[in-house]
Amino acid sequence: MTTREQCAALDAADPLAHCRARFDLPAGTIYLDGNSLGAMPANVPARMKQALEQEWAHGLIRSWNDADWYPAPQRVGDRIAKLIGAGQGEVIVADSTSVNLFKVLVAATRMRPGRRAILAERTNFPTDVYVASSVAEMTGCELRCAEPDDVVAAIDENVAIVSLTHVNYKTGKRYDLQEVTRRAHEAGALVVWDLCHSAGAMPVDLNRCEADFAVGCGYKYLNGGPGAPAFVFVATRHLAAVRQPLTGWHGHARPFDFTHEYVPHAGIDRMLTGTAPQLGLIALESALDAFDGVDLDDVRAKSVALGDLFIALADRELMRLGCTLASPREASRRGSQVSLAHKEGYAIMQALIERNVIGDFRAPDILRFGFAPLYVRYVDIWDSIAALKDIIETDAWNTEAFRTRKSVT
Amino acid sequence: MTTREQCAALDAADPLAHCRARFDLPAGTIYLDGNSLGAMPANVPARMKQALEQEWAHGLIRSWNDADWYPAPQRVGDRIAKLIGAGQGEVIVADSTSVNLFKVLVAATRMRPGRRAILAERTNFPTDVYVASSVAEMTGCELRCAEPDDVVAAIDENVAIVSLTHVNYKTGKRYDLQEVTRRAHEAGALVVWDLCHSAGAMPVDLNRCEADFAVGCGYKYLNGGPGAPAFVFVATRHLAAVRQPLTGWHGHARPFDFTHEYVPHAGIDRMLTGTAPQLGLIALESALDAFDGVDLDDVRAKSVALGDLFIALADRELMRLGCTLASPREASRRGSQVSLAHKEGYAIMQALIERNVIGDFRAPDILRFGFAPLYVRYVDIWDSIAALKDIIETDAWNTEAFRTRKSVT
Numbered sequence: 027m028t029t030r031e032q033c034a035a036l037d038a039a040d041p042l043a044h045c046r047a048r049f050d051l052p053a054g055t056i057y058l059d060g061n062s063l064g065a066m067p068a069n070v071p072a073r074m075k076q077a078l079e080q081e082w083a084h085g086l087i088r089s090w091n092d093a094d095w096y097p098a099p100q101r102v103g104d105r106i107a108k109l110i111g112a113g114q115g116e117v118i119v120a121d122s123t124s125v126n127l128f129k130v131l132v133a134a135t136r137m138r139p140g141r142r143a144i145l146a147e148r149t150n151f152p153t154d155v156y157v158a159s160s161v162a163e164m165t166g167c168e169l170r171c172a173e174p175d176d177v178v179a180a181i182d183e184n185v186a187i188v189s190l191t192h193v194n195y196k197t198g199k200r201y202d203l204q205e206v207t208r209r210a211h212e213a214g215a216l217v218v219w220d221l222c223h224s225a226g227a228m229p230v231d232l233n234r235c236e237a238d239f240a241v242g243c244g245y246k247y248l249n250g251g252p253g254a255p256a257f258v259f260v261a262t263r264h265l266a267a268v269r270q271p272l273t274g275w276h277g278h279a280r281p282f283d284f285t286h287e288y289v290p291h292a293g294i295d296r297m298l299t300g301t302a303p304q305l306g307l308i309a310l311e312s313a314l315d316a317f318d319g320v321d322l323d324d325v326r327a328k329s330v331a332l333g334d335l336f337i338a339l340a341d342r343e344l345m346r347l348g349c350t351l352a353s354p355r356e357a358s359r360r361g362s363q364v365s366l367a368h369k370e371g372y373a374i375m376q377a378l379i380e381r382n383v384i385g386d387f388r389a390p391d392i393l394r395f396g397f398a399p400l401y402v403r404y405v406d407i408w409d410s411i412a413a414l415k416d417i418i419e420t421d422a423w424n425t426e427a428f429r430t431r432k433s434v435t
Numbered sequence: 436m437t438t439r440e441q442c443a444a445l446d447a448a449d450p451l452a453h454c455r456a457r458f459d460l461p462a463g464t465i466y467l468d469g470n471s472l473g474a475m476p477a478n479v480p481a482r483m484k485q486a487l488e489q490e491w492a493h494g495l496i497r498s499w500n501d502a503d504w505y506p507a508p509q510r511v512g513d514r515i516a517k518l519i520g521a522g523q524g525e526v527i528v529a530d531s532t533s534v535n536l537f538k539v540l541v542a543a544t545r546m547r548p549g550r551r552a553i554l555a556e557r558t559n560f561p562t563d564v565y566v567a568s569s570v571a572e573m574t575g576c577e578l579r580c581a582e583p584d585d586v587v588a589a590i591d592e593n594v595a596i597v598s599l600t601h602v603n604y605k606t607g608k609r610y611d612l613q614e615v616t617r618r619a620h621e622a623g624a625l626v627v628w629d630l631c632h633s634a635g636a637m638p639v640d641l642n643r644c645e646a647d648f649a650v651g652c653g654y655k656y657l658n659g660g661p662g663a664p665a666f667v668f669v670a671t672r673h674l675a676a677v678r679q680p681l682t683g684w685h686g687h688a689r690p691f692d693f694t695h696e697y698v699p700h701a702g703i704d705r706m707l708t709g710t711a712p713q714l715g716l717i718a719l720e721s722a723l724d725a726f727d728g729v730d731l732d733d734v735r736a737k738s739v740a741l742g743d744l745f746i747a748l749a750d751r752e753l754m755r756l757g758c759t760l761a762s763p764r765e766a767s768r769r770g771s772q773v774s775l776a777h778k779e780g781y782a783i784m785q786a787l788i789e790r791n792v793i794g795d796f797r798a799p800d801i802l803r804f805g806f807a808p809l810y811v812r813y814v815d816i817w818d819s820i821a822a823l824k825d826i827i828e829t830d831a832w833n834t835e836a837f838r839t840r841k842s843v844t
Contacts, residue, residue: 052493059496066492074483074714082660083459083475086793087468095661096843122709124683125534132573148695153709156682156697164541164573164680171695196693245710251491252504252713271573273565274533282843283798284605286557286580288565300531300562301654304661305714309487384495389692434505434691 028338033404036331041324045400048316049249055382056406061195061223061363061396062386064249064313073312077305098307099255099276099298105314106248106257109322110221110240111231117259118294119244119307121272123222124153126241126258129270129297131161131187133260134216134239136269138186141215143168145188147177151195154220158189174199178206181213188215192230193223193361196388198353200224200361204235211236222246225257227329227362227398229322232259239264247362247398250310258297265293274299316400328399329362332407336364336395339411347418352392363396370423374414376431377423383413387433437747442813445740450733454809457725458658464791465815470604470632470772470805471795473658473722482721486714507716508664508685508707514723515657515666518731519630519649520640526668527703528653528716530681532631533562535650535667538679538706540570540596542669543625543648545678547595550624552577554597556586560604563629567598583608587615590622597624601639602632602770605797607762609633609770613644620645631655634666636738636771636807638731641668648673656771656807659719667706674702683708725809737808738771741816745773745804748820756827761801772805779832783823785840786832792822796842 037043050068051057057065081093090096103117110117120126131144146158148171155171162169172180174194181188188210193200203219210217219240224230226247232240238261244254260268269290275281276298279289290296334357340349344366352365368374368391375387385395395410417423446452459477460466466474490502499505512526519526529535540553555567557580564580571578581589583603590597597619602609612628619626628649633639635656641649647670653663669677678699684690685707688698699705743766749758753775761774777783777800784796794804804819826832 050488050492052495055495057495063491063496063499065495066487071484071487074487075480078475078480078483078660078718079459082472084461086461086464086466086474087472087795088788088793089661090472091842121530121534122683122712124709125530125681128681151684152687152690152693152695152697153682153684155695156684156687159697160680160682243710251487252498253710253716254714255712256709271569272534272537273562273569274531275560275562275565278561278565281561284561286561286564288561288568300533300665301652301662303531303664303712303715305483305663305718306712307662309714379497384497386496433500 028335030405030408033408036404040328042320042328042399045316045320046403049401051401055384056410058383058385058395058397058402058406058410060398061246063252064246064398065401066251067249067313067316069315070251070309070312074309077308095304098304098311099302100295102307102311103257103294105311106225109317110225110259111229111233112259113233113262115294116262117257118297119255119257119310120298120302121256123220123241123243123256124157125272126256127154127157127218127220128161129272130218130239130241130258131158131189132165133268133270134187134218135161135165135167137264137267138216141184141186142166143170143184143186145170145172145177145180145185147171147190148173149194149196150191151220151222154189154191178209181210181215183214185213185215188217190217191220191222195223196392196394197365198361198363200359203230203237207235207237223361226317228326237261244310248310249313249316251306251313253306254310255303255306260294260297268296270297272299276300276302320400325399329397330357332397332399332402332404333357333360333362333364335404335407336411339407340366343411343415344418347415362399363394365395366393367391368393373423373428374417376428377417378413381413383410437744439814439817442817445813449737451729451737451808454725454729455812458810460810464793465819467792467794467804467806467811467815467819469807470655472661473655473807474810475660476658476722476725478724479660479718479721483718486717504713507713507720508711509704511716511720512666512703514720515634518726519634519668520638520642521668522642522671524703525671526666527706528664528666528719529707529711530665532629532650532652532665533566534681535665536563536566536627536629537570538681539627539648539650539667540567540598541574542677542679543596543627544570544574544576546625546673546676550593550595551575552579552593552595554579554581554586554589554594556580556599557582558603558605559600560629560631563598563600587618590619590624592623594622594624596627598627600629600631604632605801605803606774607770607772609768612639612646616644616646632770635726637735646670653719657719658722658725660715660722662715663719664712664715669703669706677705679706681708685709685711729809734808738806739766741806741808741811741813742766742769742771742773744813744816745820748816749775752820752824753827756824771808772803774804775802776800777802782832782837783826785837786826787822790822792819
């Protein structure tokens with residue numbers, strides 16, 4: 027039987043324990059929602075102060091050159107590349123995940139002109155399906171939606187693109203990125219991977235898996251701040267063929283020539299559209315310092331251990347109280363979160379947040395707990411389960427205030 | 436003959452003179468590039484510090500509710516609406532100008548299904564033409580490009596959309612927004628106005644002009660910071676018919692229901708795509724405080740006076756030195772900038788910047804000077820002309836360093 031003392035011992039032995047001090051976390055709060063908004067790395071405010079007071083206020087327009095604002099999308103992209111198994115010059119930071127998804131879906135469709143289907147997954151994050159649906163409409167393709175377990179079987183000779191999220195936002199269920207990519211390629215299709223729930227939480231190894239395209243956001247496990255800019259990956263072998271539709275001037279081969287004809291940049295810059303969101307980029311870039319010297323295998327090992335501990339304690343304390351496990355039990359099939367289902371999940375989560383244990387709720391009944399290995403401790407798992415147990419056992423959730431509290435996140 | 440003392444007297448009598456103190460400007464620098472990147476309002480760093488250290492770090496995910504992050508795109512949009520003659524609920528802040536342009540061009544094309552041409556202007560800012568070209572390709576339309584003076588005559592019964600920038604980025608030439616809109620409507624076309632070089636620099640009066648759609652950026656005369664998020668305007672009468680293609684979850688009627696089918700929000704929210712770039716939004720929102728209590732008619736009057744003064748002094752001092760006027764002489768046809776042409780413009784501008792007078796250069800020979808009336812003074816115009824005169828007269832620009840200096844802006 028695991029004890030809190032054993033959890034504390036695991037923390038003492040944790041090779042990533044020192045990373046927690048890299049974050050500015052509120053005292054007395056357990057934060058298990060880094061899969062929605064990552065915590066703030068402590069170095070961000072000083073970097074932002076410099077960006078505002080020196081670079082913007084005093085450098086003014088000159089900072090596009092002198093403060094290296096102009097190459098920031100490429101530079102930050104190269105840093106993210108190292109976290110997702112991509113090469114230098116294959117990743118760039120731009121826009122939002124949704125916008126980047128539109129770009130790569132259209133580009134990929136154009137690379138398979140004889141095929142008229144986009145294959146999506148029914149339970150994928152809604153934006154991914156909405157965007158795929160819009161791309162299908164604009165390109166004259168059919169949108170096919172398969173259940174998670176039927177995706178691979180649904181790839182046929184008419185499928186141009188398979189659009190999937192590596193780790194499901196709701197259940198934390200993880201696809202075998204390498205195997206699905208291999209099967210899609212065998213059938214002649216391209217794959218677009220959404221890495222929102224995996225980048226920064228585990229090794230991804232895009233190139234080892236021969237991935238084609240990927241997108242992902244900067245504000246979850248990468249800790250880039252609310253609404254941080256997103257990233258897009260294009261495998262080098264595809265770059266020359268990629269024609270994305272959001273042809274803004276920053277994707278041009280020579281933006282400052284201001285030519286009338288659009289000529290895409292030879293490299294990953296062609297995925298850019300408008301002027302880069304510098305303040306968001308600067309926050310994201312400085313946030314990535316939290317990964318300095320961190321081995322992503324250690325990150326994954328701790329993520330698995332935290333998830334396994336959560337499930338073991340939930341088995342012992344919560345399942346008899348009406349909770350069920352909504353994530354895969356096998357760590358190899360999970361991302362870095364564990365979801366529980368409970369019919370009163372909404373009010374329970376509100377009561378839990380009131381006690382400064384922060385997860386989130388996804389309709390209709392999912393309590394979602396994300397484990398960001400750089401700052402979540404084993405004792406946090408213990409204390410969260412204890413709080414959940416107490417809230418459910420004592421009906422502490424059962425108040426009008428908790429049942430009706432408005433929350434948009 | 437105007438003197439520097441007279442310029443100082445104009446500053447002393449300027450009803451907007453007090454606004455200059457709202458900005459953090461570097462000592463000894465004359466900044467005439469607010470049409471590229473607006474200066475930093477002095478209140479931004481404190482607001483950003485609060486957003487980082489309180490809202491993100493300690494509020495964490497709760498700040499989407501508790502710090503009113505979620506409604507920021509609408510709230511900031513409503514503030515910008517007041518500066519461009521739009522109503523509440525007609526403007527929202529999102530993405531970049533280029534991305535928003537793609538959205539409205541596709542949406543507008545869908546509203547005129549029988550018409551198969553998009554009419555653009557050959558000398559428009561390149562992004563606008565690139566994006567129109569991409570939209571034309573994706574929607575099966577023809578892209579027609581007319582010279583500036585031929586645009587109105589080119590509107591025929593096959594034109595679905597006229598896509599124009601209110602004030603030209605290079606020459607500062609301004610269209611008659613009301614008259615062009617009227618003529619387009621007479622021919623059954625819709626108009627998309629790019630307000631990048633007019634929002635915040637003059638009254639725009641979108642609704643009085645019966646405008647259909649507009650887009651614009653947050654980082655020029657609105658002073659929102661480098662790469663600030665952009666805005667998009669849709670006239671209320673069109674909202675229900677607008678189907679834009681970047682169907683991210685934040686444009687959904689009920690984003691947090693996570694439904695499989697995309698249902699556009701009933702209001703301006705349907706123009707949203709992904710998660711809002713909060714740090715950029717917060718900077719932009721606090722920057723807009725610089726307009727508190729400011730009458731845009733005063734802004735325009737000062738802008739005209741600064742431009743007229745610049746031209747008068749340039750006539751007297753610079754035209755005999757190889758400069759020509761590249762902007763309309765009549766204030767009624769100008770925006771808030773004056774451009775000069777000189778065959779050695781690139782090196783001259785580098786020499787000018789070296790003396791802390793900051794304008795910018797646009798190929799092949801344009802020296803561009805923007806007058807942001809909230810912080811540019813009459814004496815700044817005097818001193819800029821004096822510096823230009825000295826640089827050209829003494830050949831101070833004619834060095835290898837100035838001729839070959841690398842600049843991306």
